[in-house]
Amino acid sequence: MHNAASPLPELDNVAPRIALPDPSAEPVHYTRYRDLSLGSHFQPIFSIAHGRAVGYEGLVRAQYDDGRPESPAALLAMPRNGRECLELDRTCRTLHMHNFARQASGHAWLFLNLNSQYLVSERPDIGFTRNLLHATGIPAHRLVIEIIESEVRDQAQLKQFIRHFRELGCLIAIDDFGAGHSNFDRIWDLEPDIVKIDRRLIQDASSSGRVERILNGIVSLLHEAGCLVVVEGVESEHEALLAIAANADMLQGFHFAKPQPCIVDPPGVAQTFARLRRGRQWQSVKRRADQQHYSRGIEGLFQQALADFTARQQFAQSSALLFSDSRTVRCYLLDEAGHQVSPSVYPLHSQQRLNLQFAPLLCGDHANWSHKHYHYRALKQPGVVQVSRPYLSIADSRMCITLSQTVHVGGLLRVFCCDLDWQDQ
Incomplete structure (x- = not known):
């Protein structure tokens, strides 16, 4: 942890126009939450076709002053009510956007998780994100708002907030699709730009031909709905090949890169994807040969x-x-x-x-x-x-x-x- 890093401005004081930080300064910022220091980690999201990172998901990391880490799940369980949950959610988004703005990321997207449950239940001022975009200088078209559609019962209110983010120019992603109560009705209704497939599906597909076929069908249906597809939680080459065979557009997972505070793509990633594409072609030929042999x-x-x-x-x-x-x-x-x-x-x-x-x-x-x-x-x-x-x-x-x-x-x-x-x- 870089103790010298300066804290972010208080949430209530984020003005519409704040000068961008000096690029030569320390690129990583931290902020306080109760007795914890919060920092950003960014995990790359890779395009299969391009063989490079096209986006980064902002993930919060917390630790006590003595260096002991606190899990993200424990951190997110600390708020006592919906209002405090929304404040923590905004704290994390502010932290990630400031840290992302200070780093060289080209034209890549920033994926931000938004707790849609509390956004709907608390009905906050919807100008917060607009002000934050102005404060950090990040163009709205580079911000992807991730929501978990199954969390929200008030569909009409959720659609209203999604409409607001679209009017700002942001993209909308559905996260963890395929888990819990996810269903295609909401995909048709919410019309997201990107859908992220829950990691459980790729894990199960690696050991079950039946689930593999289900994964292929889900990706195909999402494409028919006009959505790009990210497969999350890819932790092995076999899972990567399954995702490529399913015709996914992007991959995210430890097999390619773990979250890091600084945006640095792993070396040789283009060669890795070229090898995977060749492996997929060989796998397809082998599967056909297996059928012929059978x-x-x-x-x-x-x-x-x-x-x-x-x-x-x-x-x-x-x-x-x-x-x-x-x-x-x-x-x-x-x-x-x-x-x-x-x-x-x-x-x-x-x-x-x-x-x-x-x-x-x-x-x-x-x-x-x-x-x-x-x-x-x-x-x-x-x-x-x-x-x-x-x-x-x-x-x-x-x-x-x-x-x-x-x-x-x-x-x-x-x-x-x-x-x-x-x-x-």
């Missing part, structure tokens, strides 16, 4: 079944040639328009595992699968075996991959399909 052992049987069906036109009997492979789940035949023109044929080992809870979906009669990739890809490349990506089958609500190929029988074009059970590796 199906390769059965492709010979699949070709035998196609030849037998062409010769005998007995779909059930031809499908039985595939049942010696325990991965086979079902076979079915589609016409050129995607209609299922045969009953689904199941091997005995698959019949024994059918879940009758999904009985309304098990019968494929009159179903149309023209919207499925395994149908239109087979039509696009006739006579070539197509291997689909893993997907959730509506027939029994489990993951599978599908082999499909066109075949001509009796002057008609058909698509022969075989579903294989897919277990997340």
Whole structure:
């Protein structure tokens, strides 16, 4: 802790126009709160595409005069009522903005957490941020206000404050999305510029293929809503690769940089992201190769079944040639328009595992699968075996991959399909 650093002005005395500090002076300031000294730490937020920091989140650090640290959670629990919570929230924002203004940060954003719960409940003067922007000289377009939307019940009041920050020129970010009671209704309603995915999602995705698919879907939906996406809490290369595979825009976490009082990007970060992007490309190729390898052992049987069906036109009997492979789940035949023109044929080992809870979906009669990739890809490349990506089958609500190929029988074009059970590796 730099004891020589000067304190910040009192909150109530922040005037609309205060001269910027001397750039040659000590770049880090501290302020007092009760018997604690509060300081700022800044954690970089990196753009995957640019391979560099495009923003920094301001985080408070507290310690006693004897050097003992106090946790941020304990600090934030000290206020006794909503008004004191708002005062501490403003103290932290003032501290971070003054410290950020004194450092070389280029055009990067400053992300500031705002306790929206107390901002709404206390209904304070909304001119505070405007005055603070004038006092520090930070342009409003470089300030990203982070709110946790699930904290607030008064949606109308929250939207009013968000409108105020937008009118100032600030950006709005939703923090910790995917945790607690987060829901997409508020994303549609609040229309944030940026959404930060809660760290729990990337942690769970690193050990669960199901959660990984959920993460991919969440990122896709947020993009459709017009939001940029930051994945927080990235602590390993594997998690970074998962976030990149999910098509996130930015990453934040200890794997890249820990919060520091001075803004200094880690060395070699551009090379790190170049390596990660190459790793993602290799990972994609490897995953596709794994799928091809998984199906390769059965492709010979699949070709035998196609030849037998062409010769005998007995779909059930031809499908039985595939049942010696325990991965086979079902076979079915589609016409050129995607209609299922045969009953689904199941091997005995698959019949024994059918879940009758999904009985309304098990019968494929009159179903149309023209919207499925395994149908239109087979039509696009006739006579070539197509291997689909893993997907959730509506027939029994489990993951599978599908082999499909066109075949001509009796002057008609058909698509022969075989579903294989897919277990997340």
